[in-house]
Amino acid sequence: MLSSRRNVLKAIAAATIAGGATGLSFNSSKSAIAGPLLRRIPSSGEEIPVVGLGSWITFNVGNDPVLLDECTAVIGAFFKDGGRMIDSSPMYGSSQSTIGFGLRKIGYPQQLFSAEKVWTSSPSSGPQQIEETRAKWGVERFDLMQVHNLLAWEEHLDSLRAKKAASELRYIGVTTSHGRRHETLERIMQSEDIDFVQLTYNILDREAEARLLPLARERGIAVIVNRPYRRGDLIRRFSGKPLPTWAGEIGISSWAQFLLKFIIGHPAVTCSIPATTRIDHVRENLASAADILPDRAMRKRMTSYVEQF
Amino acid sequence: MSYWSGYAISDFLLFSPRVYERLFELHNSALWPAHCVAVITGLTIIAFVIRNTAFRGRVVYALIGAAWLFVAWAFFMTSYQSINWAAEYMAPLIAVEGVLLLALTAMERPPDPMFPVAPAGMIAMLVLLFGLLGYPLVAPFFGRTWQSAEFFALTPDPTAIATLAVLALSSGTARWVGMLIPTAWCIATGLTLWTLGRPDFYIAPLAGLLCLGAAFARRG
Numbered sequence: 001m002l003s004s005r006r007n008v009l010k011a012i013a014a015a016t017i018a019g020g021a022t023g024l025s026f027n028s029s030k031s032a033i034a035g036p037l038l039r040r041i042p043s044s045g046e047e048i049p050v051v052g053l054g055s056w057i058t059f060n061v062g063n064d065p066v067l068l069d070e071c072t073a074v075i076g077a078f079f080k081d082g083g084r085m086i087d088s089s090p091m092y093g094s095s096q097s098t099i100g101f102g103l104r105k106i107g108y109p110q111q112l113f114s115a116e117k118v119w120t121s122s123p124s125s126g127p128q129q130i131e132e133t134r135a136k137w138g139v140e141r142f143d144l145m146q147v148h149n150l151l152a153w154e155e156h157l158d159s160l161r162a163k164k165a166a167s168e169l170r171y172i173g174v175t176t177s178h179g180r181r182h183e184t185l186e187r188i189m190q191s192e193d194i195d196f197v198q199l200t201y202n203i204l205d206r207e208a209e210a211r212l213l214p215l216a217r218e219r220g221i222a223v224i225v226n227r228p229y230r231r232g233d234l235i236r237r238f239s240g241k242p243l244p245t246w247a248g249e250i251g252i253s254s255w256a257q258f259l260l261k262f263i264i265g266h267p268a269v270t271c272s273i274p275a276t277t278r279i280d281h282v283r284e285n286l287a288s289a290a291d292i293l294p295d296r297a298m299r300k301r302m303t304s305y306v307e308q309f
Numbered sequence: 310m311s312y313w314s315g316y317a318i319s320d321f322l323l324f325s326p327r328v329y330e331r332l333f334e335l336h337n338s339a340l341w342p343a344h345c346v347a348v349i350t351g352l353t354i355i356a357f358v359i360r361n362t363a364f365r366g367r368v369v370y371a372l373i374g375a376a377w378l379f380v381a382w383a384f385f386m387t388s389y390q391s392i393n394w395a396a397e398y399m400a401p402l403i404a405v406e407g408v409l410l411l412a413l414t415a416m417e418r419p420p421d422p423m424f425p426v427a428p429a430g431m432i433a434m435l436v437l438l439f440g441l442l443g444y445p446l447v448a449p450f451f452g453r454t455w456q457s458a459e460f461f462a463l464t465p466d467p468t469a470i471a472t473l474a475v476l477a478l479s480s481g482t483a484r485w486v487g488m489l490i491p492t493a494w495c496i497a498t499g500l501t502l503w504t505l506g507r508p509d510f511y512i513a514p515l516a517g518l519l520c521l522g523a524a525f526a527r528r529g
Contacts, residue, residue, distance in 0.1 A: 060324050062391030064331050093323040093392050178320070277325070 035082045036289035039270045041171065042220035043195040048113055050264045051289040052085030053078045053282065054226060054275035060093030068101050070277060075102035077279040079109045081286040087198075087224065087273045089117040089148050090129055096136040104138055114139050115196075115224070115273075117175060119148035123155030130163075144196055146173040150181055150188075157192060171195035177226050179207050189215050198224040201269070202234060203262045203306055213268040222270040228263050229256065229274060237309070244305050250298060251291040256284055262302050265294040322504045324392045329505060333448070333457035333464065336388040340463055347462040350376065351441030354471070358422050358437070358478065366419035366479070370410045373472050376462035377407030384464055403465065406490040410472070413483055420479035420487075429526035433477035436516050436523075440471030451509045466513045469494040473520035477527065484524070492517050 038047035053075070061067035075086070088095045096116075103112070116133050118126045130145060145163070147156040153174055160172040173196030176185050182199075189197060189212070197216060201208045205227070216223045229235050238255045252258045256274075263272045274285050294302060324332075337344070350372050357365050385400035413419045425431050444467035445458035461467040469491035476484040476491075495517035502510035 057323060057325055060392050061328050062332065062335075062388075064328070064335060067328065067331060091323075091394075093394060178317075 036286050037264070037293065039222075041195065041222045041270060043171070043222070048271055049082055049084050049286070049289060050269070050271055051083065051260065051285050052087060052113070052115070052224070052271045052273040053083055054273035055086065055088040055095040055099060056092055056226075056275050057231070058275040058277045059088070059095035059098040061098055062094050068098060071098050072102035072105045073279055074277060074282050075099070076106045078282050078286070079106065079111065081283055083282070083286055084111045085113040085115055085144075085224075085271050085273065087115040087226075088133075090119045090133060091117070091148060096133055100137045108139070112139070113144070114142045115144040115146065116142045117146045117148035118156050118160070119151055121152050123152050123159065126152075126156050126159050127163075141168055141170075143169075144171040144173060145169045146175045146196060146198055148175055150174055150176055150184055153184075153188065157194070161193070171222075173197055173222075173224075175199070175224075175226070179205055182207060182212060186211055186215060189219055189221055194221060196222045196224055196270075198226055200227045201225045201263060201266070202228050202230060203259055203303060204234065205230070206303070209266070213266060217268045223268050225263050225269050225272040228260055228272045234259055238306065241309055244301075246301070250294050252288075254284065256281070257288040258302065260285060260288040261294055262299055264289055265299050318500055319504050321395070322501070323394075326505045326507060328392055330448075330453050330457045332388060332392060333459060334454060336384065336464070337456055337458065337460075339388070340383060343463060344460050347376075347460045348442070351461050351471070354441060354475070355438065358434075358475070359424050361424070365423075366421040367414040369422050369475055370413045370419060373468075373475060374407045374410030374412075374414070376468050377410060377472070378404055379462060380465050380468050381407060402490055403494075406472070406487070409487055409490075413487065416483065418481070420476070420481040420484045422475045422478040423480065425478060425527075427527065429523040430478060432519055433474045433523035433527075436519050437471055437474035437478065439516065440467045440469075440474055444470065447509055447512060451507070465494055466498050469498075470513060470516040470520075473517050474523075477520040477524040488521065488524070492521065 036049040036051050039050045040047050058074075059071050061071060078086070086099055088099055090096065103109075114137060116130070116137070118130055120126055120129050130142075134142065145160050147153040147160070157172065157174070160169060163169045164172050173194050174185065174188055174192075175198035176182070177198075177200045179200055185197065185199065188194065197212070199208050199212060201213070202225075213223065215221075235255050238259075241255075243252065243255065243258060247253075247258060250261060252261060260272060260274065263269055274281075276282050276285065354369050354372055357368050381400045381403035385396045385403055389396040390400075423430075425434050441461045445460055448458040449455050459467055461471050472491045473488060473495070476487050495513040499510050499514035
């Protein structure tokens, strides 16, 4: 069951109290209950909703007009319900073009936070790839440009820093996924001046909790979490299993919300980016961030609960 | 190399089962009525394999070689490339197979696909019929739409299967060279479909294996 009005008000109070410590606040552009929670980007203080929209697989639909329209509807619903960050990569097939198609159709919402990646082993090709990506999105510039999966990261970061200095980008970062190369990522976080890291973190893949998430807080680096549902595997794995009776205490009514709230409940997480092809799912994801999030004790309870399956 | 070693097969799956099925629907829609030409080509290949004519090998390999070249352009460079950036790297390999098969027709004595009498050859013949004419039934049999049916000379799976069958029916050592790329494709498509969770993932690898087995058996 969804939480009662009283629980929601308690949630708002709790989140407001916690805000000072976690960088958490409510989306002031929407009603307090309906809008997704916001988290601060440490390097700037700018606030973004704690749930974004990924595009891996879901937006790679080629030139299919039916599927392009479906993706556009998802993007439209995402912005309508208060979303901001859309993340993509040159590795994701036609996803970048699909996002550009959708944004053109709905008229480039002002709240768009565009997150992209550079993915080439040739550092000299990076700027050209970024320009091609920009043309596909149809935006003036990207808010965030990340080095995809740490490929040629040293050279690309130099180039991205120069672009940031020239105001061609607002933020820069690096990404990894599937728990790969965490040692290198840690080294980069310790030594490089970056705004964002992107990594895999979910209720079963919690390696990042040990060092990377604490380090991100210590170094003032925003964290984007990919693979929150392990490409849907986690939802399939737990569907059919009962939600715990106490899930309603934090407004959880589905396994998707259970899994997403666990992630965004971590105070070091700035934004999680589940990907979907369905409007009801994008709304459910954003609704997960519209009320109380689990505290540390609750998150521990959540991991203990799923580990019994 | 260390960069790629951290990836799993599933990491290279860029699309969903629905998108892949829709790809074939749109591909078929764009190529219609080329399907009629594809079926006539298949029937022609069967007719030449059955009839013992002096130029049997040349005609059959010319038709199959042309089919590979068409698939390289129409499927890999035009359709598949829209959802898989790796398709533009696959297309040249597919075209190379087409050129190789066409080159066989220029040989003084090209491999000769003979109508079989032995059991191993009969298996290859059945696989050939399946690849040339039966493969479009796979999609509806496994619950997909008729519009997403795959045809010889228009899509790679039945083209690779039919090619391996023709090569298994043929004589000469040159046929082994021609088997490399179709065999690799049968493995690749099997892995792709398996990663997509498709129940028919085994069909192309199994057909390829039967043809390779038939070719080895006929060698003895």
